[in-house]
Amino acid sequence: MILKTQASPHSTSGSDALLFREGMSRVAGAVHVVTTDGSAGCGGFTATAVTPVTDSPASLLVCVNTGSRSAQALLSNRVFCVNTLAAADVELADIFAGRAGLQGADRFTRGQWETLETGSPVLATSLASFDCRISDARVVATHHVIIGEIIGIRLGEQRPPLVYQGRHYHEL
Numbered sequence: 001m002i003l004k005t006q007a008s009p010h011s012t013s014g015s016d017a018l019l020f021r022e023g024m025s026r027v028a029g030a031v032h033v034v035t036t037d038g039s040a041g042c043g044g045f046t047a048t049a050v051t052p053v054t055d056s057p058a059s060l061l062v063c064v065n066t067g068s069r070s071a072q073a074l075l076s077n078r079v080f081c082v083n084t085l086a087a088a089d090v091e092l093a094d095i096f097a098g099r100a101g102l103q104g105a106d107r108f109t110r111g112q113w114e115t116l117e118t119g120s121p122v123l124a125t126s127l128a129s130f131d132c133r134i135s136d137a138r139v140v141a142t143h144h145v146i147i148g149e150i151i152g153i154r155l156g157e158q159r160p161p162l163v164y165q166g167r168h169y170h171e172l
Contacts, residue, residue, distance in 0.1 A: 028165035028172075031085045033096045034062055035121040036070070038077030042105050042121065043070035046097040048164050049143075050082055058150040060130055063143045069104070071144050078134045079118035080148055083126040085162040087171035092123070093162060116152040127161055129154040 029048030036043050049063035060082055064071040074080050085093055092111050095102055102109070112124035116131040123129060132148025139145075160171045 025167050026165070028163045028170070031089075031093050031162040031164050031169065033083045033085060033089075033092060033123060033126075034064070034070075034074070034080055035083065035123075036074040036077045036080045037115075037119050037121055038073075038079060040073045040076030042108065043073035044096050044107055044121065045070040046093050047082075053147055058153075059135065060132060060148050060150060062146045062148065064146065066139060066142060066144055074146070075134070075137060075144065077120075079120050080132050080134070080146070081116065081118065081120035081122050082130040082132065082148075083121075083123040084128045085123075086125060086127050086156075087160040087162045087169075089123075089125065089162055090169050093164075093169060116154060118151055122154055124156075126154070126156050127159065128156060 032047050032050045033044055034047050045064060045068060047062060047064065051061050053059040053061050062080065062082065064074065094100055095107050095110055108121055113121040114124055116122050118131050118133060120131060122131065130150050131152035132150050134146055135149045136147040137144055163170050163172050
């Protein structure tokens with residue numbers, strides 16, 4: 001059965017970027033720091049656009065703005081690590097979101113970093129870290145959509161996660 005509803009003043013049938021962003025701000029998402037290192041140098045960014053793709057082979061999808069410096073390093077290095085943040089990691093989320101004035105390798109002066117097989121930085125305090133090699137990447141509008149095959153997984157201590165909703169960080 002299809003229900004017809006009366007349009008509200010806050011709905012649209014077209015593509016309205018501001019309304020889309022407002023709608024997505026109401027959706028809670030886990031906060032991750034995606035990192036890379038290799039011949040193109042190290043980089044990293046804060047992301048909520050991370051999702052599992054399949055469990056066999058295990059893979060993740062990550063989206064990153066095409067204009068970011070970290071995106072270029074990630075694509076050139078062909079490896080990345082998704083580090084899921086705990087609620088206590090708000091400072092790192094801000095640093096990798098560009099809110100602390102640190103760029104490139106300077107971002108890694110905060111937090112405890114290790115490496116797994118790919119050489120991408122792994123946050124020692126993350127709830128979980130997924131070490132990946134790029135298996136597919138394409139541009140969709142303003143973003144690179146990147147799929148990584150998971151090469152290694154490191155599970156951290158179970159603690160409250162950091163989520164982003166309503167344009168603010170929250171502890172779940």
